[in-house]
Amino acid sequence: MAKVKKQSPAAVSLKRIKDEMEDVDYAKDSIVGDTYGNDCFVYVRSTTTPAENDTQEPSMKNFWIARVLQVRAKDASHVYALVAWMYWPDELPKPKKPSADQVNKAGGKRTYHGAYELVASNYLEVVDVLSFAGKADVQQWDEDEDGDQIRSQLYWRQTFSRETHALSPIREHCICKGHYNPDVPMYICDNAECKIWLHKQCLIDHTLTKEFEKINLASGSTSNSKGRSTKTKPYAGVLSGKPEERAPTKDLLSKM
Ligand SMILES: [Zn+2]
Ligand SMILES: [Zn+2]
Known part of the structure; x- marks a missing residue:
C-alpha cells in the first residue's frame, strides 16, 4: 500500500x-x-x-x-x-x-x-x-x-526525509502533546488556568481529572492517625486521543 x-x-x-x-x-x-x-x-x-x-x-x-x-x-x-x-x-x-x-x-x-x-x-x-x-x-x-x-x-x-523517513515537527496541542487534524474538531478548556485546545477524548479525561480534584478539595483531605493521607487518587484515564472520522468542524470552532 x-x-x-x-x-x-x-x-x-x-x-x-x-x-x-x-x-x-x-x-x-x-x-x-x-x-x-x-x-x-x-x-x-x-x-x-x-x-x-x-x-x-x-x-x-x-x-x-x-x-x-x-x-x-x-x-x-x-x-x-x-x-x-x-x-x-x-x-x-x-x-x-x-x-x-x-x-x-x-x-x-x-x-x-x-x-x-x-x-x-x-x-x-x-x-x-x-x-x-x-x-x-x-x-x-x-x-x-x-x-x-x-x-x-x-x-x-x-x-x-527520504533517507531517515522522519517527518518534520509540527505544532503541539493538548495535554497529550499531540497534533491538530483539521478535519477533527478540538475543544478549548474553559478553565481560566488552561485555555488550551484539547482532543475530544483528552478533554473528557482532562475534565474528569479536574472535577475529581474539585471534589477532593471541597471535601478536604482527611488524615488517619499515622498521618498518611487517605485522599482518593484523582481519576487517571488513558489518554488515547483517537480522532473520529471526518466531522463538521466549522460550527463548533466558530462558537469558540
Ligand atoms: Zn490530546
Ligand atoms: Zn483545563
Missing part, C-alpha cells in the same frame, strides 16, 4: 538533463513558461492514473503532486522539469521506529493528517512535462502564523 518509490513513467536521468538541456527561456516558450513556472505545484500522471482522470476530488488522489523546481528544454518537444515530490499521507513509507500516531503499522500516515494534506519531500526527480496534468493549488500552512483554520483545499505543513 505504501509507495516506497515514486517512479514516473516520464522520468529521465538528472545527469542527462544537466548535460543536454538549456534553461527554458520563459518569454520565448510561452507554453511551458506560462503554464509551469518554477515553484508551482503540478498534478503528475502516474503509471496507475486512469486515462480519463480529472483533478477534482476525490479522483485528484489518483495523481501524484510535485513542486516544480526548474524547467529545462532541449527543444520545443523535449521539455523536462526537475521536481520535488509531494506525498499524499497514504503514500508515506512507515517510520523506521514505530510511532504511536501511525494510522496503521504498515504505513507512514499519522492520525493528524487531514484529507487535504500533502507532505513535502526531498525526493527529487526529472520528469517530462507531458506527464503533467495541470497546476495544483497547494498552500503552505504555518500553524503558528495562520492558526487553526478549516482546511478545505490542498495544503502542506510538514516535510518528509
Whole structure:
C-alpha cells in the first residue's frame, strides 16, 4: 500500500538533463513558461492514473503532486522539469521506529493528517512535462502564523526525509502533546488556568481529572492517625486521543 518509490513513467536521468538541456527561456516558450513556472505545484500522471482522470476530488488522489523546481528544454518537444515530490499521507513509507500516531503499522500516515494534506519531500526527480496534468493549488500552512483554520483545499505543513523517513515537527496541542487534524474538531478548556485546545477524548479525561480534584478539595483531605493521607487518587484515564472520522468542524470552532 505504501509507495516506497515514486517512479514516473516520464522520468529521465538528472545527469542527462544537466548535460543536454538549456534553461527554458520563459518569454520565448510561452507554453511551458506560462503554464509551469518554477515553484508551482503540478498534478503528475502516474503509471496507475486512469486515462480519463480529472483533478477534482476525490479522483485528484489518483495523481501524484510535485513542486516544480526548474524547467529545462532541449527543444520545443523535449521539455523536462526537475521536481520535488509531494506525498499524499497514504503514500508515506512507515517510520523506521514505530510511532504511536501511525494510522496503521504498515504505513507512514499519522492520525493528524487531514484529507487535504500533502507532505513535502526531498525526493527529487526529472520528469517530462507531458506527464503533467495541470497546476495544483497547494498552500503552505504555518500553524503558528495562520492558526487553526478549516482546511478545505490542498495544503502542506510538514516535510518528509527520504533517507531517515522522519517527518518534520509540527505544532503541539493538548495535554497529550499531540497534533491538530483539521478535519477533527478540538475543544478549548474553559478553565481560566488552561485555555488550551484539547482532543475530544483528552478533554473528557482532562475534565474528569479536574472535577475529581474539585471534589477532593471541597471535601478536604482527611488524615488517619499515622498521618498518611487517605485522599482518593484523582481519576487517571488513558489518554488515547483517537480522532473520529471526518466531522463538521466549522460550527463548533466558530462558537469558540
Ligand atoms: Zn490530546
Ligand atoms: Zn483545563
